[in-house]
Amino acid sequence: MMIRQFTVCGVVLLLTTSMLNADDAAPVKEGASVAKVAAERFFRQHDQNQDGRLSPEEFPKRLQGLFSQIDVNRDRQITLSEDIAYRERRRQRGNRARPDQRQLPENVTALRDLEYARVGGKSLRLDLYLPRDAKGKRPLVVWVHGGAWKQGDKGRCPALRLVTRGYAVASLNYRFSQEAIFPAQIEDCKAAIRWLRSRAQQHQLDPERIGVWGSSAGGHLVALLGTSGDVAALQGSAGDLQQSSRVQCVVDYFGPTDFLQMDAHALPNAPFKHNAASSPESQLVGGPITEVPEKVAAANPITYVSKDDPPFLIVHGDRDPLVPHHQSELLADALKQAGVQFKLHTVQGGGHGFGNRPELDRLVDQFLDRHLRASVGGAAEEKAANNQATMRGRSLGTCTSCGRAVARSRRQ
Known part of the structure; x- marks a missing residue:
């Protein structure tokens, strides 16, 4: 299922379930357009003061456990680029999901x-x-x-x-x-x-x-x-x-x-x-x-x-x-x-x-x-x-x- 009005790109669906630990921020490669669209919509929904960042107070309570995984620089603010990078890492992990x-x-x-x-x-x-x-x-x-x-x-x-x-x-x-x-x-x-x-x-x-x-x-x-x-x-x-x-x-x-x-x-x-x-x-x-x-x-x-x-x-x-x-x-x-x-x-x-x-x-x-x-x-x-x-x-x-x-x- 998808989060409100999102095209089901998959990343937001995964936000509602248990997650792997995030890696260091990585450049967004192929598939970035999907992650970017989903992240932008997520920001439009939750960035209440429209400053381009999500604070812990603005971040959905049900997803608080993911805040530190997305906030890779630990400044207590999630930027759009951090959100996009996180979603792309999740997509790449999904492509590597098959057990060894x-x-x-x-x-x-x-x-x-x-x-x-x-x-x-x-x-x-x-x-x-x-x-x-x-x-x-x-x-x-x-x-x-x-x-x-x-x-x-x-x-x-x-x-x-x-x-x-x-x-x-x-x-x-x-x-x-x-x-x-x-x-x-x-x-x-x-x-x-x-x-x-x-x-x-x-x-x-x-x-x-x-x-x-x-x-x-x-x-x-x-x-x-x-x-x-x-x-x-x-x-x-x-x-x-x-x-x-x-x-x-x-x-x-x-x-x-x-x-x-x-x-x-x-x-x-x-x-x-x-x-x-x-x-x-x-x-x-x-x-x-x-x-x-x-x-x-x-x-x-x-x-x-x-x-x-x-x-x-x-x-x-x-x-x-x-x-x-x-x-x-x-x-x-x-x-x-x-x-x-x-x-x-x-x-x-x-x-x-x-x-x-x-x-x-x-x-x-x-x-x-x-x-x-x-x-x-x-x-x-x-x-x-x-x-x-x-x-x-x-x-x-x-x-x-x-x-x-x-x-x-x-x-x-």
């Missing part, structure tokens, strides 16, 4: 840049990480990165730690909204699942034990993988169409689920409007979301919820300024009504990202172990214990884009 083979544990094999599909001449690739000492077929977890559907890279893969627990892990790239609008993104994710299933024997993967995990825009896409397994309109034409794109469980970290509900339930300090034509959601569907409700419905994971969907673990902070917590409540609501197993875990005080939280790692591990390590269909019933969301009244409609029933929340 030498940094992997000794018992992990990395197969990088495997082409899972080719669309319009573009090669779509994924990385696959395999435990060397695992016996038999390995359960697989597929990571889908966030980045407002406009940026990000498969190299940043929080799920990589699961390989040491005996899982195979894949991390994929997909087309961004500036390359192709929805449903390109979900079509790519489904093509990757089918490709991995078709290569299961080659890589000792269990094709019947595939889970997906993603955050933010990636959370939206994994939720769609979970709810639209039977939707032909979202399958696309790339990859091995003889294989299924269904998954066996979903870990959704703060993904959007109903775009038109986001502004109505945003926090008072929400930094931008999702209904705006420049929002990530509008750019994803190819127009202002208020003007293309049918396209929005086709992109909403809750549109496709049905009783045969896989179990969900939904994790969301109640102080998320970018994706309102209500979005996860809506998904939990729809899953409950359909009789799908789920757990909604609210991170008290959590924003858009959680940093290093061992308790969340344990929560994810337990969920994946329950649904991927056990024999298929052997997970215990959890519905009563896990249905923790506040329920909202809902009505049914029809999505004219796909013909399926649409569950819509009545505005509160």
